[in-house]
Amino acid sequence: MATLGMTVAAVFSFTACSEDSNGGSSSTDPDVTIVDGVAQSAGILFNEGTQIGNGDQNFVFTGKQTIKKGTYTLKGWVYVAKDAELTIEPGTIIKGDKASKAALIVEPGGKAIMEGTASAPIVMTSAQPAGSRKPGDWGGLIVCGNAKNNQTEMQIEGGPRTKHGGNNDADNSGIYRYIRIEFAGAPFQEDQEINGFTIGSVGNATAIDHIQVSYSNDDSYEWFGGTVNAKYLIAYKGWDDDFDTDNGFSGTVQFGLSVRDPHIADQSQSNGFESDNCADGAAVAPYTTALFSNMTFVGPATEKNISEGFQNNSSYINAGGLYPNNNSKLGLFQAAMQIRRSSRLNCINSVAVGFPIGLIIDGDKGNTVESAKNGMLKLQNLIFAGMTALGSDNNKKYEDQYYDKTTGQYDPSRVSYSHEFFMAQTGNQVMTENQLALSDPANVGQNYCPAANSPLLSGASFNGITSLFLNKVSYIGAFGGNTDNWMSGWTNFDPQNTVY
Template sequence: DPSGDSLSEGNETVILTGTASGLTSGTATLTILDDDAAPTALTLSLMPNEVEEGTDATRINVTASLGSATPSQIEVSVAVTGGSATAGEDYAAVSPFTVTIQEGRTSGTETLPFDPAADGLAEGAETVVFTGSAAGLTAATATLTINDVEPAPAPLTLSLNSESVAENAGRKTLTMTAFLGSGPRASDTAVSVKVAGGSATAGEDYTAIEDFAIPIEKQQTSATAKFQFEPLDDALAEGEETVVFTGSAAGLAEGRATLRIVDNDRSTTREGGPPAVTIWTDQLTYRVDEEIRVYLDIDPKGDEREYTVFFYRGSIDTGERMYLAPRKRSMELWDEVVDQYGQTKDSRTARRLERMDAKLIWKGRVPHPGLWHFVAEVRSPGTTQVLHRAYAKFVVPRNGSRLLNRRGTKRFIETDLHLPNDWYYHLGDELHVSDGGTLTIDAGTVIRAWGPNAAIIVEQGGRIVVRGRREAPVVMTCSLPVGERRPGCWGGLVVRGTATAGSGAGAQTSVLPRGRFAPGSGGAAYPNGSSGEIRYLRVEFAGGGPLTGAPASAVVFEDVGVRTVIDHVQTHASAGDGFAFRGGTAHCSYCVSSDTRGNSVAWSMGWHGSMQHLYVQQGAQGASGMHGSSESEAVPGTMPTFYNATLVGGYNIGVLGGVPGSRRTIGPGISLEAGAGMYARNLLVTGFAGYALDGSAADFVAGSSSLANAVLTKSGWRHGGSSQVRGRFKPYVNYINWDADLLNVRHEPNPDPRPRSGSVALRLGNAAVPPFDSRFLRTAEHVGAFRKKNWLEEWTFFGPERAYEVPVD
């Protein structure tokens, strides 16, 4: 007769033994099967579960419970793990303690002395969270509430003498009043005022405001303080924006006041849009005895507003400026600030923009050696706020030109090679950075290359350090004259690391045949390895490929590790792909690919890296904006991560120039082959002839690939335009099909792909929050690569080469 109990003790046995004279004994075993489940869930409770602030130490019974009796003693560790109250300020710190559940019991209790502190602050109820844990059991929590005993604070009110300011109003003096709603106080009150939020952004929509104080004297109920507020005019039709001020003082509830910035910009159509301003020089580098010529092109695009326009030559090294007055038909350089008509601050007036077509606005001897630029600025009338700015950067090297190698002569860097910007450089063939070598390139350096085998190849174990800056990017470009450069003029840049993610079998040739190295062949894999730092680099007119004539990729990262810094890098006018990631874990921030004839971004060979803030402006002859492939069954599937990308095609919507509605041969926005996946959030894809997403959906069906929080719009016209993704993807992709309303993505210099205010790309809730990961900027809670800042400005190069043709005198 087995006895029933509630203990989870496992199966038990009874052994019976039989004996008889002259015989060996025999045994038989009877098993009693346990019908009690082992306890797995733990419950934690507090009695009482509320205490008042400032009371004496309270004895709290902490009980740990199980769903069934335990067959052996259990020690439950209990500790404070969270809550809104702060140990040492709101209560005496509690050390971890133990609650014991004895054998055969379902619960145990321990008494905890708890001492809530009185702080005199009206802060509302606060909490302390306890967590209990024991081996083999799920953790449990219990919450203790500390109730506040202080009365609610007296009210504080803030008000402004003006509730709104026009965006183009310039600097204004405003008055803030602080008022005590509970009447005068017996002592002075110091009210601290600061900007605490709003939809406007300091530094972009208005000049940042320092915190200030409003002292209210005793027996008074109010006081005022004046402060300077300067809204920053821009060309964005973004509607009203707000600046929220808060005021605080001891013992008072926080006060708030809101200032509205009234927009003065009208919305413009895609066919019109903001004015186009292009300025360029006839060369990128000059000898000290050469003449420089500067050209200007202005197309108002139907904008009839009035502006003040300035042109100047500036030294990037010293900040020195000399102003030009091309409308005065003078080649003179002015020390003082004058506008395009030669008018000074006291006499200048705003005027409508006038069209200029490739006009020579200045010629003369080059300035002293250094880094220079000519700048065109379109400003809001009556203020110093710049609405549009265009740059023509050039270098006057102190030492002239230097030959890195000749055609047919390869060069290998075994140790270190430093390229300062007091030379400009010619590249005629392969320049290899071997294992143990480092190539360092200073800001502003220009490397001019010619020939399909002219390429920089950083081998496994080698390093490249590009020290470009926004105002002085490093430029690797075609050696042909400005206005005559073409895709495939030279090879490009290859970086090979050791972060192997897959085999190199069957790998595609990149800029050059690999020789002794291929992805996956280089010994041990180092996914966190570094091949150097690349900051503010432009690679132009590359992709020439080997002498066979096959197009290649402008910039290739093979097995490159995640610690390699790739930050603000552009490929422009590649004859093949723009960026190619083959294996490895490389991460790219603020990368740009424009006017490629292949895919703007391609990945394969098991790349498991990532990109954030990617801008693609696909060329009229291009393939896909992004293309993923596996290339070999022996290679693990590629699975990169993408956040905040804007991909712009040009089919049937006129965004790449020409007549709006004209048809262009452009492939899909994103194309995936079997075995090539992606995890993508906050992507904006618009204007592709093919679908925004096409190819193999196998990884989406399997759940290993994902695309969500996306805006996919104005694509798929080759397939009738009724859908943005091929049918097989529809059940697995989360996107919005709505015009993104981008400011200017015309096929011309100086694009501005920011969404206008109210765009679906900026609406709260449409974007995903980037993850807690050092690679990603978590504040990028918007769809696409841009919010308010056009991070393309100054360092990038766009537009057809014909836009930079040098007219014949």
């Protein structure tokens, strides 16, 4: 990270109309100071006030400014630096530039106030025209803070300069509410994609709710450490994992929906949850102990998709017209939940349907299996439906067979430990898709709530859960019936054809 107090190398002024820190306007673009090759400015709007950032991949915003409701193009990597504050008004549309792999990056100590509303969400989408958008058209939204992770100070994933992590679990990185993030995930380098929404060491004074990430070219959401809580999250037809947790993330997430496109999966095998403590599986604190409740996972192998020919192979999973031609590699679908590398992830009161595998408690690296045996994973009141295999004990192993880690051998006469663990937990059930009685599992853009006769409408339990963040609802999954569709008004399940 460049030092802000270094000698000024150059100062440039541009002629345009932009807003000052009080939300007014000025006759010129903001002054940009070049310090050690890094462009810095107390203003953020360029090109007659229509462009956020100057197109540089090292543009650092250092001021306080409000972006009024309107339509803007985000160009380059725009950093909201320590002590800076960017407010974006409800109803604003921000189009990410493809050529510059545009991304908005909130650094530790900086804040973004992105508080949309149900009737006027903030939209961050592709700058490509309707009908021509693809995953990875631009970078994405990255928010970093000073809360704890288990690697002390970490470089954020995807290429930006930003490091995150500290000792302030109550850190505040701003407000993120009623936001849509569409077609993000541009690769900085091969296999170095930015996620749709990346959350690094963000503290629990930050507000995150009502977010929809659609057609991300990597994970829809990924947390690296931190304590932030979140509600009402949608992961729609992403490339890799829907909800990825790493490096000691310990927040609480309630009410989430993930939906897979049956033609799109990543080379690393796509999951609903993927959870690690750290990359090498080391038993380091703080552990990944996040709690998810009231999640609904809709996999690729729903009955409708199977009737239309779904197969979990490379012939079928070809991305169709959504292939981005940016070196992203396709693979197969894997599990609703993969917990590995010493993670102690918890999930309760949730439902998953239509994955090749229900649960993988992966013991290849670290002590996740031992933690499960010692009661450190709470996977309770879960319903799995339409799984080809209820469990597997290893990554990319699609047979439900017990794996003996000491011998490296599988026992085909015994179901996997993951299967045994799932069935032994309080309240867990296996059903068929029809038994779930979902209103419209094939068309998520419409009312996606349990029908009146659905078993999902009861059975939730919060016994032993102390989090004050949770709503103690009675139902399993993300929705409590036809009157509880919290997606109404602000979501968009056809961003490809929306004219912005």
